[in-house]
Amino acid sequence: MITIAVIGGGAAGMMASVEAASRGAAVSVFERQNRVGRKLAVTGNGRCNLSNRNVGPASYHGSDSGFSAPALDKFGVGETLAIFRRLGLVTVTESGGRVYPLSDTAGSVVDVLRFAMEAAGVTLHTDCEITRIEKREHGFRLVWQGGSFEADKVIVACGGMAGERFGGTKLGYRLLEGLGHTCTPLRWSLVQLRSDNPACRSLKGIRADAGVTVLRRGKTAAASAGEVQFTDYGLSGPAIFEISREALAEPGTVVALDLLRALDAAELAEMLLARARSTPQLLMSDVFLGTVQNRVGRVLVAAAGIKASSSIGELNEKTAQKLAGLAKRFEFPIIGDMGPANAQVTVGGILTSQFDAETMESRLCPGLYACGEVLDIDGDCGGYNLQWAWSSGALAGRNAAEV
Numbered sequence: 001m002i003t004i005a006v007i008g009g010g011a012a013g014m015m016a017s018v019e020a021a022s023r024g025a026a027v028s029v030f031e032r033q034n035r036v037g038r039k040l041a042v043t044g045n046g047r048c049n050l051s052n053r054n055v056g057p058a059s060y061h062g063s064d065s066g067f068s069a070p071a072l073d074k075f076g077v078g079e080t081l082a083i084f085r086r087l088g089l090v091t092v093t094e095s096g097g098r099v100y101p102l103s104d105t106a107g108s109v110v111d112v113l114r115f116a117m118e119a120a121g122v123t124l125h126t127d128c129e130i131t132r133i134e135k136r137e138h139g140f141r142l143v144w145q146g147g148s149f150e151a152d153k154v155i156v157a158c159g160g161m162a163g164e165r166f167g168g169t170k171l172g173y174r175l176l177e178g179l180g181h182t183c184t185p186l187r188w189s190l191v192q193l194r195s196d197n198p199a200c201r202s203l204k205g206i207r208a209d210a211g212v213t214v215l216r217r218g219k220t221a222a223a224s225a226g227e228v229q230f231t232d233y234g235l236s237g238p239a240i241f242e243i244s245r246e247a248l249a250e251p252g253t254v255v256a257l258d259l260l261r262a263l264d265a266a267e268l269a270e271m272l273l274a275r276a277r278s279t280p281q282l283l284m285s286d287v288f289l290g291t292v293q294n295r296v297g298r299v300l301v302a303a304a305g306i307k308a309s310s311s312i313g314e315l316n317e318k319t320a321q322k323l324a325g326l327a328k329r330f331e332f333p334i335i336g337d338m339g340p341a342n343a344q345v346t347v348g349g350i351l352t353s354q355f356d357a358e359t360m361e362s363r364l365c366p367g368l369y370a371c372g373e374v375l376d377i378d379g380d381c382g383g384y385n386l387q388w389a390w391s392s393g394a395l396a397g398r399n400a401a402e403v
Ligand SMILES: Cc1cc2nc3c(=O)[nH]c(=O)nc-3n(C[C@H](O)[C@H](O)[C@H](O)COP(=O)(O)OP(=O)(O)OC[C@H]3O[C@@H](n4cnc5c(N)ncnc54)[C@H](O)[C@@H]3O)c2cc1C
Pocket: 007, 008, 009, 010, 011, 012, 013, 030, 031, 032, 033, 036, 037, 038, 039, 040, 042, 043, 044, 045, 048, 049, 050, 051, 128, 129, 130, 131, 157, 158, 159, 160, 162, 163, 166, 167, 168, 169, 171, 172, 342, 343, 344, 345, 371, 372, 373, 374, 382, 383, 384, 385, 386, 387, 389
């Protein structure tokens, strides 16, 4: 019987171990934390956005983003969800094609995988950090402090460095470098952005539906739309995560928010003027009443340099246009991000050209496989990164199990 060691009990490693063990291999998983699926359990704000119906190679990035295509083709969304269904997980699809467990709990995804590993006979070693992989004449030797293990084949599923609090680490890169592989420069993405616009602090805690545009040298570099959260340091929320990769690509970027997507600037200016005519006794602080959240409206008034206590009756066409323009394009200079500890995904990783995209096997070291975030592939926000973990993990597990 072929023996396979899987390093990392995260999304990719769990999927790889189930797929390999259910094909008859003797599989052992080594996880440095005290339980498997620690990061998986906090994904999607605890809801686990496990896939996306719109998955395709265009949603993935890396020095060769096309590397993701065969895995997504051989083990796509349909097959992933069918496997989860077989494991007893019911899923629902929400807006933007995002797939979640019906239970709305990431723990359900961890649990079904954990039980599937158990049922397939996978041996689990927790609190076991692999520090070295040695290539032997036949197979490999894994080393940790106080022990070692021999296996015919090894699957490295150590994840990336993003989300340190939940197990993000650079160890996987080092293990693969030790066997001759190359790691690209590392950055991170799907992260909260820091801005020095004082409005952030005033709006702290507010969630708004907004159009988001990344402006570089005055030109649009990326765009998204959806929920934006204001925090004391800057901007967060799914629509911000989505453009964070582009917003951080170069310094000097500005993120512009359209806080009233339903109206264009001319319509909005006309509405504000109509309010001024119909209720001139109101104060300027209430000029946005009924359009955006009150606190947002007051911040826009302040940002336009208008006295909040002045009478709305004083509103003229020029000021109405200025206010409407601000609501449609409220600019936030980006001065950084919240760092890898808070990021959802690593940009960069082990060079994919050193692996076979059809099998996930190393081209440099036969019998060695890698999957998930440790490789130089990162996906957009919306379930794409977990789908990459499932697809590449399944492919690695299936191929490693072949004699
Ligand atoms: C807060 C947060 C929310 C996210 N939400 C989503 C989401 O909703 N949808 C989505 O698609 N993606 C999401 N992601 C991204 C997604 O979780 C990752 O891309 C995915 O988990 C990567 O899977 P992986 O198996 O490659 O790595 P991981 O899931 O990180 O697993 C790697 C495992 O390997 C272990 N390990 C590492 N080195 C060693 C070693 N030397 N020895 C033993 N064990 C080791 C680690 O402890 C870890 O458990 C989120 C990420 C974060 C941080």
